[in-house]
Amino acid sequence: MNKIGFSGTLDPITNGHMWVIGEARTIAKEVVVFLSENSTKQPKFSAEERRDIVLASCAERGWDNVQVQIVKSDYTARVARKHGIDYLIRGIRTTADFDYENLIQQTNVEVIGGAKTLFVMPPRDLGSVSSSFVKALEGPVGWNWTMKKFVPAPAYRAWILDWLHKEWQALWRDANPAALAAADTWFERLTGAGAYGGTERHYHNLDHLVHGLSEIRAWSANTRPAPGDADIVRAAFWFHDADYSHGAGDGVSNEEASARLWLESGLARDAAMADQVAQLIRATDHFQGNAIEHRLKGIMLGVDLAILGQDEEVYEHYARGIRAEYAHVPEERYTSQRGQVLAHLRGKAEQSQLYVDGWFADQYNDQAIANMTRELATLA
Template sequence: MKKIAFSGTLDPITNGHMWVIQEARELADEVIIFISENPAKKPQFPAIKRKEIVERSIAAVGWTNVSVILVRGDYTARAAKRQGIDFLIRGIRNTSDFDYENLIQQINVDVVGGAKTLFVMPPRDLGSVSSSFVRGLQGPVGWHWTTKRFMPAPAYQEWILDWLRKDWNTLWPAEQAGTAEWFDKLTGSAAYGSPKRPYHNLDHLVHGLTEIGVWAANNGAPAADVITLKKAFWFHDAVYGGSKDGQTNEEQSAQLWLASRLDSGDAADAPAALIRATDHSRARTSAHRLQDVMLGVDLAILGQPDDVYDAYSRSVREEYSHIDDAGYRAGRANILQHFKRSAHEGTLFVDPWFSDMYTAQALENIGRELAGL
């Protein structure tokens, strides 16, 4: 068998799709992925962007015998037949899938005169993974960590960038001068998108912005407060590389925010104060009435489930890989002991919402990490 094709909207491509494509590679010398452009559907990404994401996902795993073709205005099975492909391949997850796919297979052959279909059954851990399943996970705190498990890395990267771009555009209109350039700067390799940032990266940005949204929804926060918090969080770790000319990362990030001129006057001063408030090495001051919320958002990672916290602690170690083990353990233990004391004193999470949500789990996580240092 020379060629097999796999088709779908692939919005996004998932690890389930990747498994089916790998099965096709074991059966054929060449695999072609057809991405359908269906006007009746409203995918997150246009077809040409989905094609690019799939190609990057294929390249990331080193598959050289797989290509991607867009199908516009035609049945996939008929397009496959014209490409010299006799068989399509589809994953079957349950009996409902089989009934539907078997009907489509009969129509493809008997009505359209197209390629026949081979059915494969994915392993149990991928049995429920579909594009709609992944899309449905978006929203609650931690949604990005969950979806990350089910998508190839290039697809996940584009997914969160698209989410971040939409959040950004609610704060600064796309037509405002400089907004697109600053979005690219913050999500690019000079800031949160840097490969040298295992923790203070795009995932951290998504997590914090989601925390703000969930806090607001549960506390009836005014829209103006949500906007101020989000603007501050977008810039709060924009600079991360140590003090410079006596200025901390937080102070440098605040200065970068002011230099952006995305806002001016009081609208710029409030986010600057909140950015400075995220400097955990400084004594708590009443820099802004939303300071306790901002600090709660920034420290919420401490109260996440075990697996998320453990991944966070590993990424922090990686971020400080330039420090030897003894030096790192001493410094890390010092900050963790500070967090532990603050939690017992009720000053780790001062905002009641974050205190109720995360204090108990944070103490458990901190204790576990200290025991392992």
């Protein structure tokens, strides 16, 4: 077979969709993905954005025989026939899927004279994966780590950038006009290659941003902080690891460089907010003891250290990310220094001093001790 088609809204494309496309490639020399633009649906991404995500996802796997065709105001099966395609391929996960797809197949062939359909059944681990399933994951703490398992990397990146952009816009909802005009420029800068979006950022990256902001959401919803405090913590978290190039003997720490970057942005609503956020960023240096104080320091450090108390799988991902971020450090030196850091942090956790704020202590302290103990054993 020369060509076969695959259709869907693909908002977002999932690993289940990718599996079907992979099966299609074993059947035909060329696969055409027909991307539906359905006026009754309200997708997160435009048809053009979804096309780019599909192509990037296929390119990532080295699939150079897949093209994408956007379908507007027409039947996919009829458009496929116009492109010389006699068969569409669809995945069947359940009997409900079969009943639905069989009805569509009959309509395609008998009513509109379109392409016929071939059905394939995905492996067990992809049997429940759908766009609706993935969308339902968004929101709670850790949602991004879970979503990452079910979508290709380009789809995941596009999804979290969209989520981050909404979080960013909400933070500046009451900002002055000049700050609003500059806000999107700063969003691009913070999520770009020079900051959290950099390829060398294996932990202090976009995942770190999403996780931290989700933690702030949960803390705020459950503790009802004073007006304005949640926004101060959010702004500080956005900037606290933005500059990660210092600490090499130039006398300026990453925390100080990031605080200066915040002040440079001019995004603060007033001078008081500017000073509060800058001081809170400076307080995130975990090894400066009590040198820098802030009334929200316990919250900020709780958000930043919440990763230590995640489930084992997420923690292991974090530990690998930290090692990759310090790939330039020789193994023996890394093992020694990482061990010192973990021993210091575990000791604080065992004394109930790691999470100063009760909300984070209740959520994460015990699991953090278990995680760090396990990693320390691997470094011994």
